[in-house]
Amino acid sequence: MPLRPGPVYVEILRAADSVPRGRLTTFGEIARTLGDYRAAKAVAEVISVMGRAYGVPWHRVVSSRGEILRGAEEFLREEGVVVKGGRVVDLTRRLVEAGELEARPILAEMRRTQRILAERVILEDEVERPELVAGADVAYRWERDEGGLPVEVARGAVVVVDTDLRVVDGSIQISPAVMPYVPTYLGFREFPALARALSRLSFDVAMMDGHGIAHPVFFGEASHVGVCLDIPALGVAKRRLVGKIRGEELIYMTRQVGWALPVKPEGRPVYVSPGHKVSLEGSAKIVKKFRGGTRIPTPVRLAHKLAEFPKPGEGRFGETSSL
DNA sequence: GCGACAG
DNA sequence: ATCTTGTCGC
Structure with a gap:
């Protein structure tokens, strides 16, 4: 190919x-x-x-x-x-x-698509007590194709974790990146690699590195993946994209779009927002339940590590670790 | 220099 | 995200 x-x-x-x-x-x-x-x-x-x-x-x-x-x-x-x-x-x-x-004006077209798909977002919990959470993340690297031309390659990784934070399944999928990183269009960039990995696994809710409805048109990566795959999804981000923090609530355009959950009393918060088929309350609950003492919840942390391209000379069969 | 916009 | 040396802290 x-x-x-x-x-x-x-x-x-x-x-x-x-x-x-x-x-x-x-x-x-x-x-x-x-x-x-x-x-x-x-x-x-x-x-x-x-x-x-x-x-x-x-x-x-x-x-x-x-x-x-x-x-x-x-x-x-x-x-x-x-x-x-x-x-x-x-x-x-x-x-x-x-x-x-x-x-x-391809980005303007993509924005219109986001606005249309945002109407399909459901902010109610489909699964009351999730048992299996799929952490998902993507790493990128510039490579050269057979003809020596530079192409950006995406490596999507998903790790399924149970309530004891034990890894029960996982997947790595490599594909060409479809577009460069542009703030507020992250869902388009990461969707193909994430969809390939997620569609091979079974789980109750997907948790990804990025925002859900905490987005200029309420359609961040977690909403994009959730709506397009029709699965419950939520976003966990290290930094804020939109909104203002009021206590633990993340407020944008007069409504709550997520949470700024404290990790340590003085440390930076972790930003959590529902993506699809997850409620505001549910998104915070899931993150707290699957957070193993670190700022980034275990499923996303492990997915991030699994997504990394192996350094030359490390790993076997192109894998960073065995699953 | 300031402000700042996930990954 | 990736590029990268040293440095700080549990």
Whole structure:
């Protein structure tokens, strides 16, 4: 099966390819063309890692302050662009703005999909007393395909844990990443790898690294996975994406979307939010029950470890540990 | 420099 | 998330 970069990677490269010789654009302009300025950092990474190998004029894409990518200076000079101190001098005059770039507003389309699917989220407990919790996480690595082209690879891992916090089952699934990490679109990035691993196992509720409804359109990764696989799911995150903390409640747009559960009296809280077929109360209850003395609950912690790509020379059969 | 947006 | 040296604390 040949590795093909997903549509978001393709649109980023297409946008860069539409910048003519002697002109420039920015990571942010490309991100806005895709439909969301939040993708600016992802654009920078994709252009710098994939641009040269895919034959697009990567050197014509710079930061909003005119900072150029490493190695771009000689190519820009050759096109008559003046570079001084690692920055282009006349960005304004040469700038190709978002409206002139050739790319589809794919992130805007994905946002619409999130809004539609968010209406399907159910915030009631399907399972009253979960016995088996599936911790799920994904690790990433840039690799090269058979033709030497860089592709980002996802390694999804799921660990099923019982009420004694014992591992009873697990799965690892490797697949090409479908899109780079863009804040608020994490569900799209991780869903394929998670779905492959989750669909091979049986459990009562899935717990993943990320947020559930604590999201700008109430459709974080845990909601995405929960709705699309029609399984109970909840999110556990180390950092906040949206909302304000009031006591232990996480409030966004006048309603509670999750919890900021204290771990130690003075330590940082862990953010918990329902994804699908789990209630607010249920999500906190499950995390407390399956938390083994550490900040990150055991199922997610183990999944995180299992997802890691083995270092060269370590592990057998491509596995980090045996399950 | 500030603000900050999961992974 | 990944890249990475040393450092702090249970």
